[in-house]
Amino acid sequence: MAGSFTRMKWVSIFVLLHLPHLAFTTLTEExxxxxxxxxxxxxxxxxxxxxxxxxxxxxxxxxxxxxxxxxxxxxxxxxxxxxxxxxxxxxxxxxxxxxxxxxxxxxxxxxxxxxxxxxxxxxxxxxxxxxxxxxxxxxxxxxxxxxxxxxxxxxxxxxxxxxxxxxxxxxxxxxxxxxxxxxxxxxxxxxxFTPDRPKDNAVINGDFEEGPFMFKNTSLGVLLPTNLDEETSSLPGWTVESNRAMRYVDSDHYAVPEGKRAIELVSGKEGIISQMVETTPNKQYSLTFLLGHADDKCKQPLAVMAFAGDQAQNVHYTPNSNSTFQSSNLNFTAKAERTRIAFYSVYYNTRSDDMTSLCGPVIDDVRVWFSGSRRNGLRGLWVAILGLVWVLISSI
CATH class of the missing domain: 2.60.120.260 (Galactose-binding domain-like)
Incomplete structure (x- = not known):
């Protein structure tokens, strides 16, 4: 009985250690x-x-x-x-x-x-x-x-x-x-499926990890055409407001700032992606995101126009030999219980190798959070997990 109880404890420890991975695993058999x-x-x-x-x-x-x-x-x-x-x-x-x-x-x-x-x-x-x-x-x-x-x-x-x-x-x-x-x-x-909204982030699917099916042997990404119904979207949480499409890209064929998926803004001012996020009126927030180059021979300069409520900011990508992306920030004060955030490419970019294929800046890891708050939700989760593991080990 004691041996069985000990094994159950070690199984619990294994599950806890793999909890962050299991929480974001999706079933893809179909x-x-x-x-x-x-x-x-x-x-x-x-x-x-x-x-x-x-x-x-x-x-x-x-x-x-x-x-x-x-x-x-x-x-x-x-x-x-x-x-x-x-x-x-x-x-x-x-x-x-x-x-x-x-x-x-x-x-x-x-x-x-x-x-x-x-x-x-x-x-x-x-x-x-x-x-x-x-x-x-x-x-x-x-x-x-x-x-x-x-x-x-x-x-x-x-x-x-x-x-x-x-x-x-x-x-x-x-x-x-x-x-x-x-x-x-x-x-x-x-x-x-629509991912849950993180505690420290008002943006749903801000890392773009949940999106349409992508063929591993296709290096063109997937185009997301106009879709104004945020409830029925190939990119949960997001809408494509414009006449032209966005490109959903993967880390197998493009430089992705974080994780395995991101969005490439390939249609200039005619390609707008947006989301309505929950906010508290009169509270100050920060819109942060990663801006990068997809490493697809896209001609520079690359820049995005970022919107948060009544605030807008033109952000240029600055090449860095040590990284293909940079962190960007836009502060704003919420005026309502829902605030629109949006992005489009400032320029109409094409690839330097054929001068025809459309391309543009990549955005990833989009967050809206209270100004001055510490984005330590994941760190706090790990502290709680390690603390529970220590209690279990100590009781064995």
């Missing part, structure tokens, strides 16, 4: 490609050859329902002088005029799901793609290409109103050539 989300599964009669593509009739795509002119395209396939772009792998889907593709997914009712997908345009510059989980929908403007590869990953979020939801992609355009339309590939889904 995250990833939807069935045949990369369109690499062969139809029953094989992938169509160029000769068969010209024939009329619906295209069979395993796990997907189609309506209208839906075409399986192959990497390197040509349409006239145009080589069609397949984002990943060998195959993707092109949606012609008023065409759509859909799939029913089993989900958890009441949860928020983020859908990541890759998209490229073909014949027309003004192509767009409507992504929906009826009745909710969002139209993605494909006019702006954010990099020279000709395609971009995007993420949109939806609320699951039932145990199943229909994920639908539709080309609402009407081109002279009915086969013209956007190409989509790599469709993945992730169940979202």
């Amino acid at each position: 995250d990833g490609l939807v069935p045949n989300g990369d369109f690499e599964q062969s139809p029953s009669n094989g992938f169509p050859s160029e000769a068969i593509v010209e024939q009329s009739g619906p295209t069979e795509i395993p796990n997907w329902k189609t309506n209208g002119t839906v075409e399986l395209v192959e990497s390197g396939q040509k349409q006239g002088a145009l080589i069609l772009i397949v984002p990943q792998g060998r195959h993707a889907v092109r949606l012609g005029n008023d065409a759509e593709i859909s799939q029913d997914l089993t989900v958890e009712k009441g949860s928020i799901y983020s859908v990541t997908f890759s998209a490229a345009r073909t014949c027309a510059q003004l192509e767009s793609l409507n992504v929906s989980v009826p009745p909710a929908s969002q139209t993605i403007d494909l006019q702006t290409l954010y990099n020279v590869q000709g395609w971009d990953p995007y993420a949109v979020a939806f609320n699951a109103d039932a145990d199943t939801m229909t994920l639908l992609f539709k080309n609402t355009g009407m081109e002279d050539d009915p086969t013209c339309g956007p190409i989509i590939d790599n469709i993945a889904i992730k169940k979202m």
